[in-house]
Amino acid sequence: MKIGILTFHEGLNHGAYLQAFATMRVLQGQGYEVEIINYKNHKHWLMEDIRPWRVYRRPVRFVDHWKKMRAFKRDQQKMALSPFTKNSEDVLKQHYDVVVVGSDVVWNYKIFGYDDPYFGGLNADRIVSYAPSFGWVDANEAVLSEVSEGLKRFDAISVRDENSRQIIENMMGIDPPVVLDPTLIYDFAGDAEPISCIDSSKPYLLVYAYAVNPDTIATVKAYAKKHGLQIVATGYRENWCDVNCMGAGPLEWLTLFQNAHTVLTSTFHGTVYALKNEKRFFFIPNKKAKNRVVSLLATCGIDHSFISDEGSGKTILIDPDYAQVNRLLHIETEKSVAWLKQAVLAK
Numbered sequence: 001m002k003i004g005i006l007t008f009h010e011g012l013n014h015g016a017y018l019q020a021f022a023t024m025r026v027l028q029g030q031g032y033e034v035e036i037i038n039y040k041n042h043k044h045w046l047m048e049d050i051r052p053w054r055v056y057r058r059p060v061r062f063v064d065h066w067k068k069m070r071a072f073k074r075d076q077q078k079m080a081l082s083p084f085t086k087n088s089e090d091v092l093k094q095h096y097d098v099v100v101v102g103s104d105v106v107w108n109y110k111i112f113g114y115d116d117p118y119f120g121g122l123n124a125d126r127i128v129s130y131a132p133s134f135g136w137v138d139a140n141e142a143v144l145s146e147v148s149e150g151l152k153r154f155d156a157i158s159v160r161d162e163n164s165r166q167i168i169e170n171m172m173g174i175d176p177p178v179v180l181d182p183t184l185i186y187d188f189a190g191d192a193e194p195i196s197c198i199d200s201s202k203p204y205l206l207v208y209a210y211a212v213n214p215d216t217i218a219t220v221k222a223y224a225k226k227h228g229l230q231i232v233a234t235g236y237r238e239n240w241c242d243v244n245c246m247g248a249g250p251l252e253w254l255t256l257f258q259n260a261h262t263v264l265t266s267t268f269h270g271t272v273y274a275l276k277n278e279k280r281f282f283f284i285p286n287k288k289a290k291n292r293v294v295s296l297l298a299t300c301g302i303d304h305s306f307i308s309d310e311g312s313g314k315t316i317l318i319d320p321d322y323a324q325v326n327r328l329l330h331i332e333t334e335k336s337v338a339w340l341k342q343a344v345l346a347k
Helices: 014-028 042-055 059-076 088-092 145-151 162-172 214-227 250-259 268-276 287-299 322-345
Strands: 002-006 033-036 096-101 124-129 204-208 230-234 243-245 262-265 280-283 316-318
Touching: 002 014, 014 033, 014 059, 014 250, 014 268, 014 322, 059 250, 096 322, 124 322, 145 162, 162 287, 204 214, 204 250, 214 230, 214 262, 214 280, 230 250, 250 268, 262 268, 268 280, 268 287, 287 322
Parallel strands: 002 033, 002 096, 096 124, 204 230, 204 262, 230 243, 262 280
Antiparallel strands: 280 316
């Protein structure tokens, strides 16, 4: 059986790479022939591949971008990829027994516009979704008619968060299961790469966040000083940090999280990897990540009341009860993997 995976896999985003990599590895582990459909629509390509070179003004931004590109290209060689295309017609020429759409915010049509392949415009005997998200699309607003019509082409639908579940229920009258992000159902054993941009013998607080406000900076600096930690930023340059590790690819990024003393993040996958590695972590609430993070924290039995309806709120230090977190995640992992196996094999 040949399985294609259609997701956001190719941008310079560590979490996006790792969710695609994890889905690939989980399905390969079941003995399937798997490849990631190497497709980006034209708008997506312009925004991620061309726009940065036009808008960056400071030389350091160019250098950071070049380092990230080099690191990601290296790690992408470990993916099974189809030939790259920006044309959805090329995607239709590729036939698969099954296509798995997701995870990531592939159904958030407000980012790159409506894109038919992500909504079932595919050449496959069976089309299923595994843990996609509508991102910050509001469950209370009207959804594009193309979306509701497109999703009727799916043979099985699951989602990653409660907001996306509510959208599907409102739109289609079905109650899809909320499953774990693929990075939570794969252990990455043996995949992490050594990191060279920092002295890992020194304890550090890892920063994987954007839009860090002055109050949060002051709080984190005081915490780091109290615990004797250097502050290391990755993914996004933070000039207030001691070290900026901008050349870390996704598989080195795993090591940065594994070895961190504490984490500061404002992202969904930053939260995922803090939890996977049993770290204390500061979370900066933000609207774009709110729906996914709230669902994840709820799944783990962690209070999320500090995140307001607008997605903003006070940055707080979260110190989870990892015995409880791991117990709950184990239950959800078994359910999520079972759902994926059944969805792929069902006739």
